[in-house]
Amino acid sequence: MNTSSSGSRPFPTKDEVLAFLQESTGVVGRREIARAFHITGPARAQLRALLKELESEGHLKKGRGKRVTLPGRLPEVGILVISGRGPEGELLCRSARDSTADDPDDETPAVRIELREDRKSSRAEGGPWRVGDRFLARLQAVDDTHYFARPIRRLAQGPVRILGVLSPVSDGLRLVPTARKDLAVYRVDDSRDLEPGTFVEAELLPGRNAGAHTVRILRTLGRETEARFISRVAIETYDIPHVFPAPALEQARAAGAVDLAGREDLRAIPLVTIDGADARDFDDAVFAEPDPSPSNRGGWIVLIAIADVAHYVPPGSPLDREAFERGNSVYFPDCVVPMLPEELSNGWCSLVPGEDRGCLAVRITLDAQGEIRSHRFVRGLMRSAARLTYEQVQKARDGQPDPEVVPFLDTVIAPLYGAWEALDHARRKRGCLELELPEVRVHMNDQGQPTAILPVHRLNSHRLIEDFMIAANVSAAETLERRHEPCLFRVHDQPSPEKARGLADFLREQGLPFTKGTIKQASQFNGLLDLVRNTPREHMVNAMVLRSQAQAEYSPDNIGHFGLSLRRYAHFTSPIRRYADLTVHRALIRVLGLGRDGGEPGASLPLDEIGQHITSTERRAAQAERESVLRATALFLATQCGSFFAARVNGVSRGGLFVTLEETGADGFVPFTGLPPDYYILDESGHRLIGERSNLVFSLGDPITVRLQDVSTASGRLTFEWIEGGTVRKDGGKIRRSARALKDTRPRRGRR
Known part of the structure; x- marks a missing residue:
């Protein structure tokens, strides 16, 4: 039996430590755990190792400093901000440190904090509570995702910023918030020279009279009827950078064509881009052919070429600083906020047909079962043979080619599908998570008004490009890991034990069989998903499986990608729109000696800080994009x-x-x-x-x-x-x- 350094007390087991945390109020640290179990001297290192193991297994998470807590638990006492009202008028709160709290009417596994006040707390220090108030509160857990907050005292606060649209009432104008979580309607202090339908930024004025929610207009931001109103709301709500500074624009405008020096000439290879019909930038091109080697019968040679963004965005340059700040492009129904200026994203870094473009390409050899046998990265000069769409390619495969595709049927389309069928076989064999989630696309007119909201149908041509990109991403991660080069991996942890138990309990209520133990492989979900496919419960079960998943993120610590069932994975294929991919391009250029513009390792921020930042910008973009689709849908249904x-x-x-x-x-x-x-x-x-x-x-x-x-x-x-x-x-x-x-x-x- 393991003992502490005193030799008289047994060292705690994992279950004992978890039980201690369960009984503790709030967040505790290693010191409190060590004191509780009388751990001293060298045994403290053993405790650190045990806590790290519990963290890697998803049983606990790190807090600030050396403090730890059970996943999802909030401290017993904390500082909160009233963020809005729920559907029944209840006041909802968020942590004062959380500036992007989820909507209360968004049914996700996010934490819900509901204010529970008594007469004493509502009368004390200024009257009724209202949106924007900060206060110290005692938190009472109802369950893992629901808390009651009981106020201890109000705290001083700065001005509360509210975005909204002015709406007419009998005695003037009211401000209707754009935030879905805020159901209040605010009186406008001075509405002269303002018109209904104006989108504004306002400041909540002090005042504690019951129902007195009055705002002062700080600036106007446009009109609700204007084109790009939808994206403007999201940009202002989430403070998304959307104006390029002059130095970055000057650098982009000074860009020009690359030459062949130091590059492999790929211009004779009929690489093609395959994208959506409305795509404006083309950052990846593909080609495939049967492997002629007798030792690889039935195998394939795949070439995937990606725009050479690193050539145009040197580390530490104005463009680099702005791309890092943005983290990624953001796609709204009415416009795109790009990571890079249009001169690059739609120009020199877009693989336009018939024009020479610099690229970073990987040549992958697949066996007949779709397993990667080898890969080699080159810096090349390519010339896209055609810009094709998913629909064109799929129709051609189904025997209905249009004239533009006919010349590529035998030399390009057929080999691409042959290689993809091998990749698809390998994907199914390793057991990726096969969720079927409905997706819609908002169609807009030139005036920025939604004209249709239609379901997106996934074609095999979509899957083809997706699997080619996955193969390239795997090859990039393997190359960097094999050469011990620091890298930002795209990681996806397995579901936490708490979420796995919650899913199992729910499925048992539905009469569906599912393991209640630890979920170590994505394939454990697929039998369940197959069982409900094409049944009334398909959407429900897919949604619940999705909610049980951890969120993917960027990290220099490789824990693998659970959803794709891959041991190593790094984003390489979209450096135009993701900063993570640009860091991977630079690492490959650096470690493979492909040029001098890969930068030096550690020359900028540490990789873990870069990973945290671009993970946060990615999540910010996802929330903004989701809300924009909801707002566009509301506009579409407003007359119904x-x-x-x-x-x-x-x-x-x-x-x-x-x-x-x-x-x-x-x-x-x-x-x-x-x-x-x-x-x-x-x-x-x-x-x-x-x-x-x-x-x-x-x-x-x-x-x-x-x-x-x-x-x-x-x-x-x-x-x-x-x-x-x-x-x-x-x-x-x-x-x-x-x-x-x-x-x-x-x-x-x-x-x-």
């Missing part, structure tokens, strides 16, 4: 209030139902006032709402019919009313037992 829609329940909460419309993929909310009158109980483990008297049950994935009641084009919020759907349960006794078990978390009664 009163219409009926087929929908599915995609989440339940104490405020009502979250729904997704079948036709457009639009997300909306059905508050309790829009449900049949009853007393509704939230069954959190079963992800369902239960009507206590009617036995009407709404579960995740249930098809229902809803009527659109209200549209907020400012925030993109859609409010619906239930028309029909749900399940009438006959086992009323079981429901009543659930009601008693959940009596402390009952939501308010829904009323017509």
Whole structure:
């Protein structure tokens, strides 16, 4: 038995340490753990190793300094900010350190903090609580993702910034916030010279009278009817850099063509780009041919060429500093905020057909089963033979080629599909996570107004390019790791034990078999996904599996990529739009001696700091893009209030139902006032709402019919009313037992 340095006490097991953390309030550190288990001297190193092992297994996470906590736990006492109101008017909070808290009406595994005040706290120090107030609070956990905050005292605060659109009322104008989490409407201090529909930035004025939410307009940002209103809201909300500084623009405008010196001439190879029909930049080109080697019968030679962005963006240059700050391009329905100026992203770094372009290319040899036998990176000069679209290529493969594609059928298209079929075989064999998630695309007119919202159909041509890019990314990671060159890996951890248990409990409620133990391979999900494919529960199960996953990130510490079932993976194929790929290009140039513009290792920020920054900019972009699609959808549906829609329940909460419309993929909310009158109980483990008297049950994935009641084009919020759907349960006794078990978390009664 392991003992501490005193020799008289056994060294704690993992379970004992986790039990100690479970019983502890707030966040503790190694010192507290060592004191609790009487660990001294050399045994402290053993404790550090044990904690690191628990962290790698997902059982705990690091806090600030040397402090640790169970995943997802918030401290017992913390500083909070009131961020908005929920569907039933409840005040919702976020940590004062979290500036990008999720929407309260976004059914994700994000933490929900609800203010619970008493008369004493609401009267103390200035009257009623309101959006923007900072305060010290005691946090009470309801479950892993839900807390009650009980105020201790108010704290001084700076001006509260609010973005919104001016709306007319009988006595002037009101400010309707663009933030989905803020359901308040603010009075405008001075609305002279302002018109309804103006998008503004405002400051919340002091004042503690009940219901007194008054703002002063700081600046106008445009009109709700203007083109690019959707992207402007997101840019202002998330402070996304969108104006290039003069030095960066001057550097981009001074760029020119590359020559052949120091490069391999690839211009005779019929490389082609395959992108969406509306793509403007083309940063990857592909080619394949059968491997002529007798030792690799049935194998393939694949060439993947990527725009040589590193040639134009030297480390430490104005362009480099701005690209790092942005982290990535951001794609909105009405425009793109690029990582690099248009002179590069749509010019010298775009692989335009018939024009010479510098590239960094990898030549990969595949065997007949799609496994990578070897790879070699070169710096080249290429000339794209054609700019093709996914639809063109797929139609050609299906026997309906258009005239532009006919010359490439035998020499390019057929070999590409042959190599891809081998890669697809290898992908299926290693057991990647095969989620089927619906995706929609917003179509806009020249005036920036949405004209259609249509589902995106994944074609084999999409999968072809995706698998070619994965092979290139794997080759880049293998090359750098083999040569011990520091690298930003794209890592994706396995699901935490807590999320795995939550998923297993939910699936058991649905009568679906699933392991409750540690999930070590993505393939463990695929049998479940196959079981529900093309059934009414397909969307529900795919959504729940997605929610159980960890978020991918960039890190110099390689833990592999769980979702792709890969031991090493690094983003290499999109340096026009991702800074991570640019760092990988530079590392390859440096370690392979392909030029002098790879920079020096460690010359800029440490890789872990770069990884943290671009992970945060990626998540910022994803949230901004998602909200922009929701806002565009609201604009599209604004004239359809009163219409009926087929929908599915995609989440339940104490405020009502979250729904997704079948036709457009639009997300909306059905508050309790829009449900049949009853007393509704939230069954959190079963992800369902239960009507206590009617036995009407709404579960995740249930098809229902809803009527659109209200549209907020400012925030993109859609409010619906239930028309029909749900399940009438006959086992009323079981429901009543659930009601008693959940009596402390009952939501308010829904009323017509």
